Amino acid sequence: MTPSAPTPAYRRLSVEERRSQLLDAALSLFAHRVPEEVSLDDVAEAAGVSRPLVYRYFPGGKQQLYEAALRSAAEELRQCFDEPREGPLLVRLSRALDRYLTFVDQHDAGFSALLQGGSVVETSRTTAIVDGVRRAAAEHILSHLRVTEPGPRLRMTVRMWITAVEAASLIWLDEDKQPPADELRDWLVEQFVAVLSVTARRDPQTSALAEALLAEG
Numbered sequence: 001m002t003p004s005a006p007t008p009a010y011r012r013l014s015v016e017e018r019r020s021q022l023l024d025a026a027l028s029l030f031a032h033r034v035p036e037e038v039s040l041d042d043v044a045e046a047a048g049v050s051r052p053l054v055y056r057y058f059p060g061g062k063q064q065l066y067e068a069a070l071r072s073a074a075e076e077l078r079q080c081f082d083e084p085r086e087g088p089l090l091v092r093l094s095r096a097l098d099r100y101l102t103f104v105d106q107h108d109a110g111f112s113a114l115l116q117g118g119s120v121v122e123t124s125r126t127t128a129i130v131d132g133v134r135r136a137a138a139e140h141i142l143s144h145l146r147v148t149e150p151g152p153r154l155r156m157t158v159r160m161w162i163t164a165v166e167a168a169s170l171i172w173l174d175e176d177k178q179p180p181a182d183e184l185r186d187w188l189v190e191q192f193v194a195v196l197s198v199t200a201r202r203d204p205q206t207s208a209l210a211e212a213l214l215a216e217g
Contacts, residue, residue, distance in 0.1 A: 019057050019068075022047050026069045031112040035066050070129045073111065076103055077133045081140035088216040089144055090189055096140070097165070097185045104169045105181060112173065115166055137162050145209055153203040161192050 013021065025046035029038045040062055044051045058065040080099040083092045104111045115130065138158045142150050150158075165188055172184055179187075193213065200207035 015057075018049075018053075020072075022049070022054060022057055022065070023069050023072050026065050027073060027107075030066065030069060031108070035062070038062070040065070067125055067129065070126055073107065074129050074133045076107070077111075078136045081137045083140070083144070085144060089213060090193070090216065092144055093141070093192060094185060094189055097188055098181075100165070101169070101172075101181045101185060104173065105177065108173050111169065115170060134159065134162050134166075147205075147209070151203060151205050153199050154206050154209070157195050157199040157206065161195050164188075164191060164195075 022043065026038075026043050029042055029046055040051055040054050043062075043065065044054045047054070054065070055061070058068065077100070080103055081096045083096045086092070138155070141158050141162075142155075147154065168184065168188060172178070193210075196206055196210045196213070200210040
């Protein structure tokens with residue numbers, strides 16, 4: 001008798017690995033279909049597991065899974081702006097945008113799922129998760145600007161720019177990631193300087209910051 005080929009060893013996933021697998025599958029599905037059209041059966045099939053296993057990790061059902069997937073993507077995006085306070089501001093901003101666009105490039109499904117709204121499963125909690133990313137990014141930028149008490153015009157300017165970065169990133173995905181990421185990064189940095197310059201005409205606090213940026217060269 002010819003001995004049969006050995007069966008590959010089955011490796012049992014840890015709790016964290018299994019949870020990550022389910023979240024990745026959910027993010028991919030939520031990015032391409034509105035969440036109310038995604039069932040737990042769909043998530044189980046995408047992950048290659050049974051529906052009861054999905055419920056074991058997310059007993060609250062699809063809403064709990066959806067919120068967990070949002071938090072996972074949100075945490076990674078927050079870390080993109082965690083840049084050391086060293087060197088010229090615009091160089092630091094460029095490095096942060098490099099990480100941000102790398103995330104968008106490598107996790108486009110998760111990025112889209114995080115930022116695209118309009119779902120009936122959207123709640124105050126999911127809205128807070130998305131807004132938390134924007135607020136964290138704004139706080140990082142204001143910290144880099146060394147502003148502890150930003151006025152309303154400066155806060156609005158920074159948050160408007162963050163919204164523009166989000167919109168540009170989503171459009172970038174729709175445009176098959178063109179222009180190249182480094183060109184998009186430089187363009188977004190230039191837009192940051194431009195919006196600060198416009199606000200500087202009406203706000204002394206922003207004017208001082210704009211002058212400091214120009215002095216950095």
